[in-house]
Amino acid sequence: MTVLLGQHGEIVLNPLSAEKLTKHTFLHLPQESCGVLLGTIVAGNIQIEQFIPIRNVAPNPLHSFMFSPDEWVPHALMAKKLVGIVHSHPHSDPTPSSEDLDRLHLYAGLLKVYLICTPHPITSSLIIHAYHILRNVDNGNTRYTLHQAPLTMTQVGI
Numbered sequence: 818m819t820v821l822l823g824q825h826g827e828i829v830l831n832p833l834s835a836e837k838l839t840k841h842t843f844l845h846l847p848q849e850s851c852g853v854l855l856g857t858i859v860a861g862n863i864q865i866e867q868f869i870p871i872r873n874v875a876p877n878p879l880h881s882f883m884f885s886p887d888e889w890v891p892h893a894l895m896a897k898k899l900v901g902i903v904h905s906h907p908h909s910d911p912t913p914s915s916e917d918l919d920r921l922h923l924y925a926g927l928l929k930v931y932l933i934c935t936p937h938p939i940t941s942s943l944i945i946h947a948y949h950i951l952r953n954v955d956n957g958n959t960r961y962t963l964h965q966a967p968l969t970m971t972q973v974g975i
Contacts, residue, residue, distance in 0.1 A: 826861030828930055828947045829969045834868040839943050841870045842905045842934055848878040853892045854901040854930060863900055863930055881916055893927055901930030911935040911946040913963050925950045925961035
């Protein structure tokens, strides 16, 4: 028997977090950048209130990301505010790669949202895709998957 567990509400990103994420992503080009998303979950809706950059310590940061353990662990321990993670794909679409999906089980149990961003090819903005993290429990085995979801940006001052 398969049971799918996860949040399926709206994902909302505040503009200050989006701006900080954009600056961080462009600052680290051509490498992948990464960070955590802090926020709240109310009635199934996920409010992303803060983006916090984390250093990418992957052996090949041009094509993958790995959180600096010194920076990741404190956020993982305060899971109450931790709602998701984000990383960039500097040279490809903001869709999960096979490596992203293979490594999802390493931290998905703590998270609800997974964002992937790509620099726009012409402007200095980001293309951001949002995904709900779903937990599939089948005969005692847990497997995590990503389900694309709409991302809404709140207005400044709201």
